[in-house]
Amino acid sequence: MDLSAHVHVPYCGGAKPTPEMEKGRLDPMDTVFVTKSLRKKQKTIQVPLDINGCAHIKLRKGNYSLFHKHKLLSIKEFNKLYRPENNKWYTYKGDSCLYKYLSNPDAVFEVSKQKIIKVVVKSRCYTGINPCIDYSGPLRP
Structure with a gap:
């Protein structure tokens, strides 16, 4: 199975972007964890990715979850x-928000049907990958 995993970074600059810049960019991840539930326990494996955020892995048939x-x-x-x-422009939504975020997989897939898995985690301007922070400060002109 071919796996690719990236973080989408939106354009956050102040100058008018080109159409290409407006799409943002995909930064490759370097490592993901794949978990398979086995009856009463889980098996988790670490998957190192290459410089392009890709790996070829062999998994047995079944349902899997993938985590950054x-x-x-x-x-x-x-x-x-x-x-x-302690920055006045950032508001933290609390540990319960973060616990929920960390507990949810970035992708769920079944091995048997899919031969290619593409995972893209979205980040936001000013707060990055942390969905439990809101930014209320000035925006770039």
Whole structure:
């Protein structure tokens, strides 16, 4: 199975973008985790991706969930990396929001039918991949 995983980064600049810039860009992920539920337990494997965010992996038939590597961090570790400290322009929606986000897979797929899996995680201007932060500050002109 061929897997590709990227983060979509929107155009956040102030100048009028070209049509190409307006589409944003896809940054390749370097690692994802794939989980398969087995009766009463789960099996999780780490999948390193190449410089283009791609990998060829072999999985047995079944249903799988895919998580960006940051979703295996604790709430404290995630906040340390992806939450601005004490900034008046950012509002944190709380640990319950973040717990829900970290618990949900970025993709769910079945091995048997699909031979190619493409995953794109969306980020936002000013807050990146953290959906539990709102930005209310000035926008770029």
